[in-house]
Amino acid sequence: MSAPLLQLKDIALTFGGTPLLEGADLSVATGERVCLVGRNGSGKSTLLKIAAGTVEPDRGTVFVQPGAVLRYLAQEPDFGDAATVLDYVERGLRPDSGTHRAYQLLADLDLSGAEDPSQLSGGEARRAGIARALVGDPDILLLDEPTNHLDLSTIEWLERELDSRRTALVIISHDRRFLANLSRSTVWLDRGRTRRIERGFADFEAWRDTVLAEEEREQHKLDRKIVAEEHWLRYGVTARRKRNVRRLEALQTLREQRRTHRGAIGSAAISASDAAPSGALVIEARDIGKSYDGRAIVDGFSMRVLRGDRIGIVGPNGAGKTTLVSLLTGALAPDTGSVRLGANLEMAMLDQHRDSLAPDTTVADALTGGHGDTVMVGGQPKHVIGYMKDFLFAAEQARTPLSKLSGGERGRVMLAQALAKPSNLLVLDEPTNDLDMETLDVLEAMIGDYPGTVLLISHDRDFLDRLVSSVVVPESDGRWMEYAGGYTDMLAQRGGDLVRAPRGGRTAKPAGEPGRAPPPSPPKKRRMTFNDKHALETLPKTIATLEAQVQALQKQIDDPAFFARDRAGFETVSRELGEAQAQLSEAEDRWLELEILREELSAEDGT
Numbered sequence: 001m002s003a004p005l006l007q008l009k010d011i012a013l014t015f016g017g018t019p020l021l022e023g024a025d026l027s028v029a030t031g032e033r034v035c036l037v038g039r040n041g042s043g044k045s046t047l048l049k050i051a052a053g054t055v056e057p058d059r060g061t062v063f064v065q066p067g068a069v070l071r072y073l074a075q076e077p078d079f080g081d082a083a084t085v086l087d088y089v090e091r092g093l094r095p096d097s098g099t100h101r102a103y104q105l106l107a108d109l110d111l112s113g114a115e116d117p118s119q120l121s122g123g124e125a126r127r128a129g130i131a132r133a134l135v136g137d138p139d140i141l142l143l144d145e146p147t148n149h150l151d152l153s154t155i156e157w158l159e160r161e162l163d164s165r166r167t168a169l170v171i172i173s174h175d176r177r178f179l180a181n182l183s184r185s186t187v188w189l190d191r192g193r194t195r196r197i198e199r200g201f202a203d204f205e206a207w208r209d210t211v212l213a214e215e216e217r218e219q220h221k222l223d224r225k226i227v228a229e230e231h232w233l234r235y236g237v238t239a240r241r242k243r244n245v246r247r248l249e250a251l252q253t254l255r256e257q258r259r260t261h262r263g264a265i266g267s268a269a270i271s272a273s274d275a276a277p278s279g280a281l282v283i284e285a286r287d288i289g290k291s292y293d294g295r296a297i298v299d300g301f302s303m304r305v306l307r308g309d310r311i312g313i314v315g316p317n318g319a320g321k322t323t324l325v326s327l328l329t330g331a332l333a334p335d336t337g338s339v340r341l342g343a344n345l346e347m348a349m350l351d352q353h354r355d356s357l358a359p360d361t362t363v364a365d366a367l368t369g370g371h372g373d374t375v376m377v378g379g380q381p382k383h384v385i386g387y388m389k390d391f392l393f394a395a396e397q398a399r400t401p402l403s404k405l406s407g408g409e410r411g412r413v414m415l416a417q418a419l420a421k422p423s424n425l426l427v428l429d430e431p432t433n434d435l436d437m438e439t440l441d442v443l444e445a446m447i448g449d450y451p452g453t454v455l456l457i458s459h460d461r462d463f464l465d466r467l468v469s470s471v472v473v474p475e476s477d478g479r480w481m482e483y484a485g486g487y488t489d490m491l492a493q494r495g496g497d498l499v500r501a502p503r504g505g506r507t508a509k510p511a512g513e514p515g516r517a518p519p520p521s522p523p524k525k526r527r528m529t530f531n532d533k534h535a536l537e538t539l540p541k542t543i544a545t546l547e548a549q550v551q552a553l554q555k556q557i558d559d560p561a562f563f564a565r566d567r568a569g570f571e572t573v574s575r576e577l578g579e580a581q582a583q584l585s586e587a588e589d590r591w592l593e594l595e596i597l598r599e600e601l602s603a604e605d606g607t
Contacts, residue, residue, distance in 0.1 A: 005064070005140050006026070007028075008025060008026040008060065008063075009063075010060040011047065011050060020043045021046065022191075023192070023193055024192065029168065030168060033184040034183065035170075037189070039436050040435070041408070045075065045144050051170070065139075069136055070142065073142065073143045085115045092131075097135075101135055108157065111127055111131065115128075138167055141162075141170070145407075147459070150459065152487075154317075155461075159182065176201065177460075180202040278307050281340075281586065282306060282309070283303075283340070284340040284342075285301060285304075285328055288338070288339060289301070297478055298480060304529070307453055311456065311468060312457075312487065313457045313472045314464065314472075316474070321457050327339060329425075347425045348418050348419065349427040359402055361402050363399075363402065367420070375387045379422055387416065412435070425454075426454045426455070430457060432458060448466075448467065471487055536594045539587055540591065550577065557574060
């Protein structure tokens, strides 16, 4: 094995009296691709800062091979006194490098270089940081959440770019697909210490679960041994004093071992507060359009969202994903067309902008609204400390200002706020940003079990593949299309990746096709969406269920003695009968409309 380019050994660091790192190691040789994984707050970013030389450890050694060029991409880039993005990127060049490489990378990342660093959006700042990290062709790249704030097309470009280089990589990311595609070794930072396997991230989670299960068994054995020794201490036959003293000392050692053991961090208890079910039809958009400054963001888009659907909305930054969701949810009026919202909708929304939380607000005040010490969760009061613990916050963090929290912790606060409200429609805009993988797993399970409807904007390919039933993507000139299945299914149906929209709103040419004109847009053709087909198959069963419900309620109403016997019950059943009849009528109308559409499309296709 070749000598390491970078080696950290026995690193220890304590913050505020609490050990963060206790004997952590990290070694990277030429061309190695290492992913560094662990829970939020476990010290991953700090370990990378120590490797980059920006943080000094309390103990341990840091070695970088002389002459090796190391570049570090922090979560928040520091532009210093750079007047322009180009100036900032060029500072990452090697002394013998030309500036043409800086211009090429900026163009690939859709930046001109003339931008003022103080005016950049989060995504632009991240792309500028990536350009600076890559421009000097470093021997070692330390990447801390490189995919944050990037759209899917840029993530896939970065993945291809890194894969084509011989640079040694150390990557921190919550993006499972990104890590699985790039990593060859995995370092797990857990409770201050590191463990390593010479396999990529794809094999990590099964290995981690095995390690934790074995640790739990060992702790159980330790507990049983302590119980046995304590029993001997109380009831055992007296032996030689010297032997008894040694055994008592051994018992004290076992007790100390149990007392100082740092157990694995538990999982968040994320759950959404359910409202009463919405109507069967949640959203119906008919030929909607929206333009800004003469540019069509949405043009002639139609879709139906039914109760229980999980709709993923993806696309390059600036394509109009948030605008489309605002149109579909009624927050924004379309210029053309119409949007009809179903009955009994209760919406909960998670905004992607973590900085919308006031930085001086404490965790407890953010959850309670600054009033008292209880949170209304699903219409029921719950003590704020108990609710905080559901989202992996310690009691002592109640008075911590949000500005002192990590990105993942701020993300959990926003999740806690959004999910406390009763809802039957969840609108989640980039919910995976900054969350660790364990919390992502719990969030995924919550969304999977959620009885209502979900609109999900995300750049996380793995998350989309696991959850959504259809994906809506922009094509060009404001046209959006819905594809059945997850993100991978969408790519297979489209036959190509998404295309990033450059400055000025023009659609960029696909990579590898310079100068080729885009194919002419095919004429719009009516079709049945995945949701339409699903509804056509399931509505007959729904109609039969509703008919049986109506008959049963009508039978109760027809009892002449019912009103005199139970007036309140009669009124309740009457109300339920009216609701059931309305749902039945809506379901029958919907089925008839779809059946007519199916027959018309069959006639058009000649089938």
